[in-house]
Amino acid sequence: MVNPNVSVDCVVFGFDGDGLNVLLIEQKDVGQRIRLALPGDLVLDEESLHEAAQRVLWELTGLEGVYLHQCGAFGDPNRVRDVKDLAWLQSYRENPQARVITVAYFALLKSEDFNPHASSFAERVFWHPVYQVPELAFDHNAIFSQALRILRKEMRHRQVGHELLPEKFTLSQLQTLHEAIFGEMLDKRNFRKKIIKEMWVLPLEEKQKGVVHKPARLYEINANTPVLEE
Amino acid sequence: MVNPNVSVDCVVFGFDGDGLNVLLIEQKDVGQRIRLALPGDLVLDEESLHEAAQRVLWELTGLEGVYLHQCGAFGDPNRVRDVKDLAWLQSYRENPQARVITVAYFALLKSEDFNPHASSFAERVFWHPVYQVPELAFDHNAIFSQALRILRKEMRHRQVGHELLPEKFTLSQLQTLHEAIFGEMLDKRNFRKKIIKEMWVLPLEEKQKGVVHKPARLYEINANTPVLEE
8 A cells, every 4th residue: 555645766876987966767657748757756664764765766766775864854844735746646646636745765876777767657868967966856856955065065974976987997087976976076185185185095006007198096985984884 | 744654863962061961861661661852853844854853853852953963863673662662652753653864963062061851752851961861762872883883983183172172271171071082081191192293282371260279270162273174
């Protein structure tokens, strides 16, 4: 049985080696109007919130084995009463009037490792750059923004991000990742100074191979970065 | 109207200048058995989750003006099906079978600034030390533990805690606060070295007044602590 009052929504961030994207689905309502949304749906009675998030993500986008973290509950009484959402609610929900509280989950992954494909009520699934995200269903723009804020905070505290880099990487690759996540160009000199000073990475006695330009030194994550433990 | 599927629970931490406590309520079920719980209740249809948390805390404990942060949603399908909770659910809930997802909030305050008093279905309200918390209703022990974990994390990242100290304080006062929140005795020398090194505090050209022992230097919070912004 579906619980009419509680849903989950997933903000899946994908790094493609260059930029940061968010996974969106396209839906159609009865009037065939297209709307974009985060993958999300009501929870079933016998599943936990975390199980619901995994199921819903899989059903709508085919993504499996994604490590999802909870990133907030959203319960404004008007969050599913906007006129833009009524037609869709009337097409897809047994009780379109029901108040729905949603629990948001987020994930950060290398987009090349996953191959999303639309199913269930998703007509299409695609990666969209995290800047200029268009208008989304319900309060999904607010959910997206909060997830991005938390992602950036965790990146600052060095709790996420490592897994997006190869085991050995150049400082340029690290800078590209930072620029993608923080959405801003960084000054190369200041960035390198800061990274070295904070001991986030350790230099290796090894350089890039098979590049046409002068090979750059390789680094690895310092497993013992100070202070910022969970 | 009460929403049968969604509740809020509040983990209110109080620092008394010496130790850290959590605010608990005592309830009675039909059989007059006493049970202890975090202050919490179902949300009303027309209030946001945050408004619900403020209302419920006020109704049960008389606390007003508390700054509450969300700290997680708890939705195990069995969280309100434990045999220890049945009698109470049957006394107080219109639909004792309903699955309830709860959204947890936490707060950290100086306990001397607030004067809790029990009302509504709370028979008694009291501060309990954060160690050796007894068995609580539903999954409230798990909610409490998560809130404490988040509190400690935020304290490590210097996002909370300042407000519990006077504007000018001694390093001993700061150490007492750290010991209360982390629940462990700290070595005085190492603690001072770390605090100074991380530039959390700035020394003032001022000492304690009106003490019988040798007056200690006063410090203030460094508003410009590096790196650990939100």
